[in-house]
Amino acid sequence: MTAAATETVDAFHRGKFHVVQPLGQGHRSGMDAMLLASLVSSDRLPCRVADLGAGAGAAGMAVASRMDGAEVVLVERSPIMADYARRSLKLIENARFAARVSVLEVDVSLAGKVRVAAGLADDSFDHVIMNPPFNDASDRKTPDSLKAEAHAMSDGLFEVWVKTAGAIMKPGGQLSLIARPESIAEIIAACGRRFGGIEITALHPRVGENAVRILVTAIKQSRKRLVLRAPLVMHEEGHRFADHVDDLNNGRAAYRRR
Amino acid sequence: MTAAATETVDAFHRGKFHVVQPLGQGHRSGMDAMLLASLVSSDRLPCRVADLGAGAGAAGMAVASRMDGAEVVLVERSPIMADYARRSLKLIENARFAARVSVLEVDVSLAGKVRVAAGLADDSFDHVIMNPPFNDASDRKTPDSLKAEAHAMSDGLFEVWVKTAGAIMKPGGQLSLIARPESIAEIIAACGRRFGGIEITALHPRVGENAVRILVTAIKQSRKRLVLRAPLVMHEEGHRFADHVDDLNNGRAAYRRR
Numbered sequence: 450m451t452a453a454a455t456e457t458v459d460a461f462h463r464g465k466f467h468v469v470q471p472l473g474q475g476h477r478s479g480m481d482a483m484l485l486a487s488l489v490s491s492d493r494l495p496c497r498v499a500d501l502g503a504g505a506g507a508a509g510m511a512v513a514s515r516m517d518g519a520e521v522v523l524v525e526r527s528p529i530m531a532d533y534a535r536r537s538l539k540l541i542e543n544a545r546f547a548a549r550v551s552v553l554e555v556d557v558s559l560a561g562k563v564r565v566a567a568g569l570a571d572d573s574f575d576h577v578i579m580n581p582p583f584n585d586a587s588d589r590k591t592p593d594s595l596k597a598e599a600h601a602m603s604d605g606l607f608e609v610w611v612k613t614a615g616a617i618m619k620p621g622g623q624l625s626l627i628a629r630p631e632s633i634a635e636i637i638a639a640c641g642r643r644f645g646g647i648e649i650t651a652l653h654p655r656v657g658e659n660a661v662r663i664l665v666t667a668i669k670q671s672r673k674r675l676v677l678r679a680p681l682v683m684h685e686e687g688h689r690f691a692d693h694v695d696d697l698n699n700g701r702a703a704y705r706r707r
Numbered sequence: 708m709t710a711a712a713t714e715t716v717d718a719f720h721r722g723k724f725h726v727v728q729p730l731g732q733g734h735r736s737g738m739d740a741m742l743l744a745s746l747v748s749s750d751r752l753p754c755r756v757a758d759l760g761a762g763a764g765a766a767g768m769a770v771a772s773r774m775d776g777a778e779v780v781l782v783e784r785s786p787i788m789a790d791y792a793r794r795s796l797k798l799i800e801n802a803r804f805a806a807r808v809s810v811l812e813v814d815v816s817l818a819g820k821v822r823v824a825a826g827l828a829d830d831s832f833d834h835v836i837m838n839p840p841f842n843d844a845s846d847r848k849t850p851d852s853l854k855a856e857a858h859a860m861s862d863g864l865f866e867v868w869v870k871t872a873g874a875i876m877k878p879g880g881q882l883s884l885i886a887r888p889e890s891i892a893e894i895i896a897a898c899g900r901r902f903g904g905i906e907i908t909a910l911h912p913r914v915g916e917n918a919v920r921i922l923v924t925a926i927k928q929s930r931k932r933l934v935l936r937a938p939l940v941m942h943e944e945g946h947r948f949a950d951h952v953d954d955l956n957n958g959r960a961a962y963r964r965r
Contacts, residue, residue: 630935634895651909651935659965660935677888677909677918680938707917 456533458540461507462700466514467542468507469533476530478507481580481627481662483698484652486511488625488666489576490703494518496575499617501557501610502526506534506550508578513546515700520549524569526556558609560616569617577614578625581607607632611639615669623706624667630660637675645671648706651680666706676707714791716798719765720958724772725800726765727791734788736765739838739885739920741956742910744769746883746924747834748961752776754833757875759815759868760784764792764808766836771804773958778807782827784814816867818874827875835872836883839865865890869897873927881964882925888918895933903929906964909938924964934965 457472461483470477485508489498495518500509503523513521525531531554538547555567557579565571607628614624624644628636630651640647644667651660660680681704685691696702716725719741728735743766747756753776758767761781771779783789789812796805813825815837823829865886872882882902886894888909898905902925909918918938939962943949954960 631933633933633935634892637892638896651938653937657937659937663935675889675891677891677921679911679915679917680909 461511462514464542465700466510466546467537467540468505468510469537469540470505470507471529471533476504476582478505478580480698482508483511483700484662484664484704485578485580485625485627486515486700487697487702487704488664489516489519489578489623490705491516491518491575493575495520497573498522498576498578499524499569499574499614501577501579501614502581503534503552504530504580506537506552508580510537510543510546510550511700512576512578513550514543515703521551522568522574523550523552524555524557525552526554528554557613558606560613564613564616569613571616572619574618574622576623576625577618579610579614580627581610607635607639611636611643615643618669620670622669624665624669626665627662628665630663633663636663636665640667644669646673646706647675648678649675650678650704653680653682655684656682664704678707719769720772722800723958724768724804725795725798726763726768727795727798728763728765729787729791734762734840736763736838738956740766741769741958742920742922742962743836743838743883743885744773744958745955745960745962746885746922747774747777747836747881748963749774749776749833751833753778755831756780756834756836757782757827757832757872759835759837759872760839761792761810762788762838764795764810766838768795768801768804768808769958770834770836771808772801773961775804779809780826780832781808781810782813782815783810784812786812815871816864818871822871822874827871829874830877832876833880834883835876835880837868837872838885839868865893865897869894869901873901876927878928880927882923882927884923885920886923888921891921894921894923898925902927904931904964905933906936907933908936908962911938911940913942914940922962936965 454472458467458469460467489512498512498519498521501524503509503525506523509521509523512519523534531552534552538550553568559567646668648666650664652662653660681694683694697704712730715730716727718725747770756770756777756779758781761767761783764781767779767781770777781792789810792810811826817825904926906924908922910920911918941952955962
């Protein structure tokens with residue numbers, strides 16, 4: 450008998466870094482995490498980046514891998530997923546940036562002094578990124594409880610996560626997130642008066658098709674008004690990725706704010 | 708001395724109908740009104756259409772002009788603008804459809820029995836269209852009070868207008884509106900539980916540029932989730948309109964729901 454594989458080691462950024470991920474349970478990171486990471490860019494380095502609900506850490510590690518001056522804190526409440534993140538950071542393939550990445554096993558929904566005591570201080574990050582658990586009926590059907598936890602964002606959780614992001618971010622800091630289009634109003638409402646200058650980019654699989662994701666950035670305490678940017682189209686013709694989307698997916702470029 | 712012109716008679720749909728509009732005061736209709744009108748299509752004719760805040764009536768007349776089976780009620784609270792609409796309907800150029808269009812001089816924000824008594828009965832329209840006054844700082848600066856009334860949508864007015872739309876529309880009826888991108892969250896919130904199946908299309912002047920408008924449709928009592936459709940790009944190259952946008956602008960095609 451051979452033991453069934455329970456995890457995989459997946460290459461990202463065309464092999465520039467690797468992530469240990471559970472197989473058949475828990476959320477597995479892919480393109481969403483890479484596009485989220487592409488939203489982070491900074492002309493002022495070093496900069497501190499928090500990845501809220503980091504899971505196995507793919508998005509935060511993608512930022513650390515692309516940006517030499519980025520210090521990244523992976524915030525994850527699941528001990529199992531946090532352990533995957535810690536093991537990824539021990540991989541020789543990730544040695545180039547592992548010293549700049551740490552894992553904080555904390556629930557994003559903690560507030561006030563409890564949050565600060567847990568290691569998430571006020572006004573301490575230049576960037577906060579999040580790939581929040583998606584609230585989607587088809588995902589909720591999953592029998593896998595670890596995956597269900599990652600995917601089942603109950604009503605109001607955007608509000609809680611964005612509130613935490615606003616608290617731990619420096620004034621002028623940037624919130625970045627990826628979500629499903631149907632969450633757009635909930636996200637804007639959660640930004641409320643905490644964030645302004647919201648920029649939303651729809652991600653369409655092909656020309657003429659409905660969006661499958663939205664990329665959102667916002668600036669703490671900004672009063673600039675919301676803009677809908679030109680969309681990203683993943684496959685411009687056939688199955689091949691459009692060059693500029695491929696660059697974002699593989700850490701060769703950042704998707705900069707306007 | 709010659710008297711200065713105080714109004715114009717403008718051709719729409721390449722001369723298929725005309726609208727008398729004030730010059731230098733009040734909201735002047737143009738492409739926004741034509742794109743709004745393009746959102747109305749129906750396989751079941753005749754159908755009843757309400758144009759809320761119709762102004763001089765360009766959008767509602769565009770629907771009546773394109774759809775032989777459409778009966779349109781132009782709802783406008785300003786006596787001055789309602790008078791322009793009535794005069795437009797007397798133009799010989801509009802005789803083809805004028806008998807199917809009426810003007811109702813009523814405030815959209817009326818509710819309950821007062822609204823019904825004013826002529827807007829419950830569950831009585833297949834389509835409600837609206838080009839609500841835009842809430843924009845640069846517009847509010849205008850010294851022209853008639854224009855200011857048309858453009859200055861105060862907080863919560865989307866909620867009031869969409870509530871009226873929901874009340875006067877048949878179950879399964881379609882709400883259509885055009886608005887600025889920064890209003891997206893307010894519009895979705897106003898749809899609330901009254902409307903579902905929200906479809907949003909961003910309108911971009913050129914490839915790569917931010918959206919300047921959003922086209923929104925929703926279905927009364929639908930539970931389908933929101934979709935972001937592929938955007939419309941007005942000018943695909945140079946100054947010429949993209950053919951499919953030109954068709955919508957000139958009443959040669961409807962922009963159908965998915």
